[in-house]
Amino acid sequence: MTYVLNLTINGAAQAIALDDPRVTLLDLLRERLHLTGAKKGCDRGQCGACTVLVDGRRINSCLTLAVSLDGVEITTIEGLAEGETLHPVQQAFIEHDGFQCGFCTPGQIMSAVGLIGEGQAGTDPERIREGMSGNICRCGAYHGIVEAVLDAQATFQDGVKRKTA
Amino acid sequence: MPDTLPFPPRMGSNAGQPLSRRDGPLKVTGAATFAADNHPEGMLYAVPATAAIARGRVTGMNVAAARAHPGVVEVYTPANRPPLMHDPDEKLGLFGMRMEALQNDSVRYAGQPIAFVVAETLEAATEGAALLAPEYAAEPARVTAETGERYTPERVGFGGPLSVGAGDIEAGLAAAAHRLETRFETPDQYHNAMEPHALVAQWDGDKLTLDTPNQAIVMACGLFAAYFGIPAENIHLRSPFLGGGFGSKAVPTGAQILTILAARELGRPVKLALTRQQMFGPVGHRARTWQTLRMGLDGAGKLTALHHHSTGATSSFDDFIEPAAAASRTLYASPAILTTHDGIRLDTGTPGAMRAPGEASGSAALEVAIDEAAEVCGMNPLAFRLANYAEVEPITGKPYSSKALRECYEAGAKAFGWASRPLAPRQMRDEAGMLTGWGMGTAVFHCPMFPASAEAVIRADGTAVIRTSGADMGQGAWTALAQIGAAALGLDPDQVEFESGHSHLPDAGVAGGSGHTASAGQALHNAGEDAVARLAELASTDPASPLYGTGNAGVLARRGRLYARDDESRSESYAEILARAGKPQVEGTGKGARDPASAETYALQAHGAVFAEVKVDPELGQMRVSRMIGAFAAGRIINPKLARSQYLGGMIWGLSFALHEEAIHDRRTGRIVNADFAGYHVPVNADVPEMEAIMIHEDDPHVNVLGVKGVGEIGITGSVGAVANAIWHATGFRPHRFPVRIEDVLPSLS
Amino acid sequence: MKSFDYIRPASIAEAIAAAAEPGTAYLAAGTNLLDLMKGGASRPDRLVDITRLPGLDGVDRLDDGAMRIGTMVRNADLAHDPAFARAYPVVAEALLSGASAQLRNAATVGGNLMQKTRCSYFADPAAACNRRSPGAGCDARQGENRSHAILGWSENCIATHPSDFCVPLAALGAVVEIAGPAGSREVALEDFHLLPDETPERETALERGELVTAIRLPPDAAGFAAHSRYMKLRERTSFAFALVSAAAFLKVEDGIITEARLALGGVAARPWRSKVAEELLKGAALERRTFAEAATAALAEARPSGDNAVKIELARRISIRALLLAAAGTPSRLPALPGSPLSSQYGDLANA
Ligand SMILES: Cc1cc2nc3c(=O)[nH]c(=O)nc-3n(C[C@H](O)[C@H](O)[C@H](O)COP(=O)(O)OP(=O)(O)OC[C@H]3O[C@@H](n4cnc5c(N)ncnc54)[C@H](O)[C@@H]3O)c2cc1C
Ligand code: SF4
Ligand code: FES
Numbered sequence A: 001m002t003y004v005l006n007l008t009i010n011g012a013a014q015a016i017a018l019d020d021p022r023v024t025l026l027d028l029l030r031e032r033l034h035l036t037g038a039k040k041g042c043d044r045g046q047c048g049a050c051t052v053l054v055d056g057r058r059i060n061s062c063l064t065l066a067v068s069l070d071g072v073e074i075t076t077i078e079g080l081a082e083g084e085t086l087h088p089v090q091q092a093f094i095e096h097d098g099f100q101c102g103f104c105t106p107g108q109i110m111s112a113v114g115l116i117g118e119g120q121a122g123t124d125p126e127r128i129r130e131g132m133s134g135n136i137c138r139c140g141a142y143h144g145i146v147e148a149v150l151d152a153q154a155t156f157q158d159g160v161k162r163k164t165a
Numbered sequence B: 001m002p003d004t005l006p007f008p009p010r011m012g013s014n015a016g017q018p019l020s021r022r023d024g025p026l027k028v029t030g031a032a033t034f035a036a037d038n039h040p041e042g043m044l045y046a047v048p049a050t051a052a053i054a055r056g057r058v059t060g061m062n063v064a065a066a067r068a069h070p071g072v073v074e075v076y077t078p079a080n081r082p083p084l085m086h087d088p089d090e091k092l093g094l095f096g097m098r099m100e101a102l103q104n105d106s107v108r109y110a111g112q113p114i115a116f117v118v119a120e121t122l123e124a125a126t127e128g129a130a131l132l133a134p135e136y137a138a139e140p141a142r143v144t145a146e147t148g149e150r151y152t153p154e155r156v157g158f159g160g161p162l163s164v165g166a167g168d169i170e171a172g173l174a175a176a177a178h179r180l181e182t183r184f185e186t187p188d189q190y191h192n193a194m195e196p197h198a199l200v201a202q203w204d205g206d207k208l209t210l211d212t213p214n215q216a217i218v219m220a221c222g223l224f225a226a227y228f229g230i231p232a233e234n235i236h237l238r239s240p241f242l243g244g245g246f247g248s249k250a251v252p253t254g255a256q257i258l259t260i261l262a263a264r265e266l267g268r269p270v271k272l273a274l275t276r277q278q279m280f281g282p283v284g285h286r287a288r289t290w291q292t293l294r295m296g297l298d299g300a301g302k303l304t305a306l307h308h309h310s311t312g313a314t315s316s317f318d319d320f321i322e323p324a325a326a327a328s329r330t331l332y333a334s335p336a337i338l339t340t341h342d343g344i345r346l347d348t349g350t351p352g353a354m355r356a357p358g359e360a361s362g363s364a365a366l367e368v369a370i371d372e373a374a375e376v377c378g379m380n381p382l383a384f385r386l387a388n389y390a391e392v393e394p395i396t397g398k399p400y401s402s403k404a405l406r407e408c409y410e411a412g413a414k415a416f417g418w419a420s421r422p423l424a425p426r427q428m429r430d431e432a433g434m435l436t437g438w439g440m441g442t443a444v445f446h447c448p449m450f451p452a453s454a455e456a457v458i459r460a461d462g463t464a465v466i467r468t469s470g471a472d473m474g475q476g477a478w479t480a481l482a483q484i485g486a487a488a489l490g491l492d493p494d495q496v497e498f499e500s501g502h503s504h505l506p507d508a509g510v511a512g513g514s515g516h517t518a519s520a521g522q523a524l525h526n527a528g529e530d531a532v533a534r535l536a537e538l539a540s541t542d543p544a545s546p547l548y549g550t551g552n553a554g555v556l557a558r559r560g561r562l563y564a565r566d567d568e569s570r571s572e573s574y575a576e577i578l579a580r581a582g583k584p585q586v587e588g589t590g591k592g593a594r595d596p597a598s599a600e601t602y603a604l605q606a607h608g609a610v611f612a613e614v615k616v617d618p619e620l621g622q623m624r625v626s627r628m629i630g631a632f633a634a635g636r637i638i639n640p641k642l643a644r645s646q647y648l649g650g651m652i653w654g655l656s657f658a659l660h661e662e663a664i665h666d667r668r669t670g671r672i673v674n675a676d677f678a679g680y681h682v683p684v685n686a687d688v689p690e691m692e693a694i695m696i697h698e699d700d701p702h703v704n705v706l707g708v709k710g711v712g713e714i715g716i717t718g719s720v721g722a723v724a725n726a727i728w729h730a731t732g733f734r735p736h737r738f739p740v741r742i743e744d745v746l747p748s749l750s
Numbered sequence C: 001m002k003s004f005d006y007i008r009p010a011s012i013a014e015a016i017a018a019a020a021e022p023g024t025a026y027l028a029a030g031t032n033l034l035d036l037m038k039g040g041a042s043r044p045d046r047l048v049d050i051t052r053l054p055g056l057d058g059v060d061r062l063d064d065g066a067m068r069i070g071t072m073v074r075n076a077d078l079a080h081d082p083a084f085a086r087a088y089p090v091v092a093e094a095l096l097s098g099a100s101a102q103l104r105n106a107a108t109v110g111g112n113l114m115q116k117t118r119c120s121y122f123a124d125p126a127a128a129c130n131r132r133s134p135g136a137g138c139d140a141r142q143g144e145n146r147s148h149a150i151l152g153w154s155e156n157c158i159a160t161h162p163s164d165f166c167v168p169l170a171a172l173g174a175v176v177e178i179a180g181p182a183g184s185r186e187v188a189l190e191d192f193h194l195l196p197d198e199t200p201e202r203e204t205a206l207e208r209g210e211l212v213t214a215i216r217l218p219p220d221a222a223g224f225a226a227h228s229r230y231m232k233l234r235e236r237t238s239f240a241f242a243l244v245s246a247a248a249f250l251k252v253e254d255g256i257i258t259e260a261r262l263a264l265g266g267v268a269a270r271p272w273r274s275k276v277a278e279e280l281l282k283g284a285a286l287e288r289r290t291f292a293e294a295a296t297a298a299l300a301e302a303r304p305s306g307d308n309a310v311k312i313e314l315a316r317r318i319s320i321r322a323l324l325l326a327a328a329g330t331p332s333r334l335p336a337l338p339g340s341p342l343s344s345q346y347g348d349l350a351n352a
């Protein structure tokens, strides 16, 4: 049986024919759509490397069945930058060396974008650490990650202030 | 920015600068291609089935059910596995390990590959493997010290001696005012790089393209080639990025060999990506140790004897004994030092090198033991370490090529506020009432080099390309090596293209042992200098050049121009020199390797001092590291931004060793019961506190031409002890087993 | 993962009809179900996707003062619902102490309630497990069991229920609303998860095809907002299941406890409410001694099921801590590390 899914991925609407309901969102992105930015670190919701935004919320794409997502909007790491202009979170990760091997990085960045959007952590490093704890970094780049989130968040807020001023 | 060494004047100014990673934009946009991101046309998926017993035989598998599953293309078992040109049970080379590639039906550890399913989709291959439902004739698993077989190995680590020492231990103990004997246990730890091992194999006739993360790209080609009877040059191994290696990604493993074999048999590209669970067994680990330290101390708190014995676990079928006692060879002065090892065989996968092999486990024990000794002598742990400071390497008597450990102690202690530490434990509480303790540990790591080679080409437009097969697993090779190459070429890194990360390039050696920057860096440095020399040759022999007659030693290379050393008003750009010579480019080559003379004359070690603050809930025993400062002296720092990340990452590994990591085997079946990231804890962001790494200036003219020691592993050493000693200082409980758990500290609490 | 049929019903009635056949599982966010399917511990033939069913995602105050939470409400949305979090701060804290932000964004109320034990032998199809395959035996009993049950276990199964969310729910007397082939019914949350006894495979009170539609907090669950806390002991600062946890609720008048609720997590196959402890606390002053007595009473029946005697002491201590912190007053803002002793101001309490 074939299931047809209508998904908007990084802004582009797509109708996707899926011949197997077992396919997770992560495997759909990586193996069938060749959007390999999201990574598979555990396939069990335990590491966060597969984090993407579904309707603006960060989730683990490895524990989400693609068939159940008909009609949603998905943002992956590939959809974050505007052309050559990096998203402030991406820029901040580079500046603060918020990664080493880079394998957890797409997940960390999508999680950070989600975290900032949730608006719960503010500028308290402890709340940022807690809010980013669903993303394991085996290289141990946590220090830079927290600095990057703080910095990117400030950039955002500046941007918002300038716009509303 | 921390103090860094200026390069010699002929080099550009970029080395030593905190440049951001050159591969950063690729990594933050998802465009960096890791092995499993590749999708050649027509690709199949491979999934190994793994053993659920730790010893015995596979007596049956439902191959028919697996084959019948829609999408399954082939099922390999020992019954139909096509021949290999090299026996998987024969070791290849210094780093080779015995592996399982379906050579027979025996099982020697849980998690061993016992069959191999290839299918059109990942979903089908995965279910095909599950449908095999193997049956076994199991024998009792031997996964504890009591059931394992004790033996005396021939070597430890990669060919190291079993026993090293000098002086008379028993005499030292007899003469001591205080004697101390203390025992430690460290657990099985698994590398668990974020990127599980992966490989995409594509054949084209007898040519093979491999996308696989690898820490020793050119060497690995030789190893892979041996199994297929093809010349190493026929393999193009691409490993532009490794999602972490930590020692586990240097040599081929069975499942990788089977993937290549399947691709050849089926005539289609095949992809393998291990699951997280499959990372616990066939790809190496840091094995358990049981360590004993015996120390004698005189009335002034000086060591009179230090005997460090470590029993290391290995598999039933291969040898890798953690050289843990080696940690005691070089750190503290004592008239008698003895470091000895023996082994236990267990039904586990074969262990291997994992970030700071030897030193991590060994210094965990040593640094706690040293604190115990300080306690016996009633001394501050820092004062005790200074009292036993080794001015020359203890066993050999060699001078250190450089050793700014005293400065590390001083800077770390000052930044941490160590001076106000009360001597006795259980003296400090924070404002929330948590028991608070401060501990320290000394960090040490040797600085190996591996043979490496490189090329540098200066092009007609004055830019350059440098080439070496280097591997960036996060340490920053793409950036730091380019900085070294650019500096040697007298160019800005932006003007230098860096080709790296695949095997059709000069061999960059092994990215391991913290030796990659030194080794591949030296090769690039020499290649750059060679290219500049050739350019200088052109200019100084050309009467039309302002540099005519300078001779190639008489020039400086800076910002794309050569200058006369004694008269900088005479200069010419690279492009001008090449244009006039009518040459499209000049090429230089270079090699890197340890100078045997310096190794003979000097003790080559990097050092550091780590200070940690730990909070312990006074009733519940929950522990958290709240502050950690490390000060490290590791020769010249090529890029302080990247080096800091390496140090911090290492310190987090130390924290993890002290408080989190442990693979737990079921005693009966030998299966690891916590083989995933939910059960095998590594620190999450909330576990990692305020942390700082201080870089101590160290000018080392002997270690190699660059003065580079290595920063990748030293951060772990010292950190385990610092955290454990802080737990003692908070609670009065002295850890002797890692990781320290709530139930361990509980009896010491109210 | 075994192949399955995927069904997306348009109504609750259709869902229930589709789930009548054996081998069917409801699919909510899938964060637990898919995990088990990938590991092979769960191999359903048919998934009935309930994520689009209408009318299951409300958080509503009912006329009688009860609070109804639809089964499809996401864990994060409930915890961050300002009105809900103000009225039931401990429920929010328990939710936020669980899993990770990503998982909470997906996980549903019903899925959290229905999640399976984290016993590693349950998750490993090669291990013997009575809960997974009745009569197979229990590998945990003589195996690695330091995190297993200390209350309500039997020789047949020593697993615990891992939910944080359910712990305060049990204490507050929540009711599970169920729709099924035979109509609708309700079960007290306390009775919803079954103790193993002879039939560990019977995990909850749900019959085949029944669907959890909502959880309801009764009117008398309100009124504890000023004095309540959830405390969770973990082996990592965040993103770890509880070794033990406790939810404590007090109503206090003039320094005297007029009503108390106490439930423990990570100790049994169900969230463990202790009415004995609650009775002891009622009418008592806010004193550490009373809290210690109540905690001791709550664990009077506890016994180790393996290498886990320490959990009894830890459960006692975490109960005291939760009570002390509840007595000190619910913080005006959730602490940075929800549920963590590491963010609590222990110093204030030593004298409470
Ligand atoms: C890595 C990790 C860490 C975690 N840590 C924690 C933690 O610390 N604390 C904690 O409490 N939880 C934790 N969880 C568990 C998590 O809370 C659950 O996975 C989640 O709540 C399940 O919700 P779901 O919607 O995804 O359920 P699903 O996975 O969709 O379903 C779970 C089960 O419930 C059944 N089901 C779902 N909805 C209904 C319904 N309405 N009626 C009848 N049956 C239904 C399904 O058939 C299935 O059997 C963790 C999970 C993971 C993966
Ligand atoms: S404790 Fe229960 S769930 Fe765990 S193995 Fe035993 S029967 Fe199965
Ligand atoms: S891959 Fe999804 S959480 Fe690890």
Ligand code: FES
Pocket (backbone or CB within 6 Å): A098, A099, A100, A101, A102, A103, A104, A105, A136, A137, A138, A139, A140, A141, B194, B243, B244, B474
């Ligand atoms: S950067 Fe390597 S795992 Fe995070």
